[in-house]
Amino acid sequence: MNEGKRKMSAHAAALAERQASTRVPSGRLGMWWFLGSELTLFTGMMLIYVVNRIRHPDWASAAESTWIALGITGTGMLLASMFTIVRAQAAAKDTRGASAARWLVATVVLGVAFLVCQAFEYARALGAGLEPSAHLFWAYYFLMTGMHATRVLGGLVALTTLLPAAARGNHMRRVGTLGLYWRFVCIVWFVYFTLLYVVR
């Protein structure tokens, strides 16, 4: 009975493989669709912010109180993590599990470091009375960075969950799929960093 079941599911899996109508694996295709909807979320917020920013030149003074040095540090972490995730993806492509896992660990550490920078920035801003209620700029700041931080956190959880399997050389395809997601999250941050910290 159990034997039959296993055979059947192997059969179904083989069939599914044959059925794939595009060369793109389903996991990656699903990720692309997910990122498509994420893209509208993050560009949506970006457009709202830009339109408001143009309508309110006076936000420049509020925007000046961002902690640029910390922002640059965090951005550097994500920039470095983009490098490490690409190395992890490359290793996964050659099914070098141990190497992929090492690069994944590096990515997770950098991601955590980014969130720590974020936390310091939040603590400082809130301590200085720069709450969402203080100024609309800070409301947008917390909205956009907060939304982004949830995505970073989600990515970290997913990467960490994948680690043990990846170290054993399993689920190598998922490393590639998650890498796609992680790079998306990083790119969103570069745009947001530019908008919130640099362009005044």
Place this chain on the structure above:
Amino acid sequence: MQHGASQPRGLWRVFSLDHKTIAKQYLLTGLVMAIVGGWLAQGMRAQLAWPYRDFPFFGLIEPGRYNALVTMHGTIMLFWVAMPILLGAFGNFLIPLMIGARDMAFPRLNMLSFWTFLLSTFVLLASFFVEAGPAAGGWTAYPPLSAVPGYTGVDLGTDLWIVAVALEFISVLMGGINFLTTTINLRARGMRMMDLPLVVWMQLVSSVLFMLSVGPLIAGAAMLFLDRHAGSGFFDPAKGGDPLLWQHLFWFFGHPEVYVILLPGLGIVAEVLTAGARKTLFGYTMIVWSVIVSGLLSFLVWSHHQFVSGLDPRFAMPFALTTILISVPFAVQLFALIATLWRGSIRYSPAMLFAVGTIATFLVGGTTGIALGASAADIYFHDTYFVVAHFHYTLFPSVILAMHAGIYHWFPKMFGRLMHAKWGHVHFWLTFVFFHLTFIPQFLLGLAGHPRRVADPLQFDLLLSGMQPYNLVSTIGAFCLFAAQVPFLINFCWSLWRGKPAGANPWRATTIEWLATSPPPHDNFPGEVVAVRGPYEYSTPGSESDWLPQGKLENADSVAS
């Protein structure tokens, strides 16, 4: 395809990975919520016919409670009836079966999608039992009504509303990713995109529309939450914000959402019509392209909901144009469906009646939409019962009538038994007649200027003298419409156990789901499906039989069952 080996047993079977079981779970939840949503409408109609009486079941409906009824009726009907039934149930059930797949591409994600949806349902229903009751700021949740508790007197109810809607969106998002990936990657050998049954195309376009429109509203929900709990002023002019921003975010999602709901309904109608008229679908390619065009246009019409919001007329004009323009692809689709009937050998099964009823009713909704889409005319019509009648004439056919068409048509495939046809006819005629009895008076009330969303119909009696009987007729229609669903519910339950066994293909329909047994086993097909021709080969010239199935089975595996 990691399922199959890990199918749970016993009571755990409710956590099924099987797309058919998940579809039935969606259907059941959706039907229960339809009863709840319909019930709320009875309260509204009672109040509008006999204001401020002590009603049985409802008691006295003062304005605050009336607002809650309006809000929750709209919210439930759109997000907890239309979405789970048209997308969750029919999308899940039909997509893998119609493309010859064994299951969805991500069965676990599919299961997670349903359970997230069920959680959202409980959160929403819980809001009925908290202090001050459920949200009362309208299903559109415009600030400041939704942002400042003082306006509606509802606080926790609004929070629960936001959480429930957010969970529901996450659930549909997971479903959409599944629908798209499955249709693109798991089609049977030989099935090109242009061989997909129309309803699958519709589900596909719907999913894309939903996924690309919902993002900004999720940001909007976060902003609303911050406004409510962190004192920010995104939507508060006093703090430099703008309440119109919410309307843009809401309708940028909300208008595509109308088509997210409409398209699967039209798809169901197309499947039923071709099988019922024994004719190939008229202009398949043209319909597919017009659906894609209407999908693209649907992102450019949102501001027609805001013509009287103080919008810059220079901004309104282009939206009036796109709104009128979008009726063109929909006219193409409807005319193609009507042309499909032309000279067919029509059999009026209950499903067929509902399908034809959908088209007849939707035409009225579509044409009255043109009157509202013209920004000048809308200034008069806006916020009158004309709008209420209009969108019920679009949503009732695409959600309720098309849903019934789909249920009568695929019930045999879902449960292996036929529904009782005679009672199906009775159900259709009662529903159809009482629907029009309910909403034709509302067009007339709207033309006379009767405002919507106002608890007291006599408040403007000076202007509307003599119109109250129309409210009365509409209310009687609504009561009867609700009662007319009883034969359906009895028929549904009775047929589950006592219906005539259906056999694999009771309608002699062409599409691939009818190759499977009724109901199909967990792996759907006893072999590999190969698509050999288009989806609608009815009455093909030169063929002996009046239908040719789209697919055939190869390599029947001995291990199955």
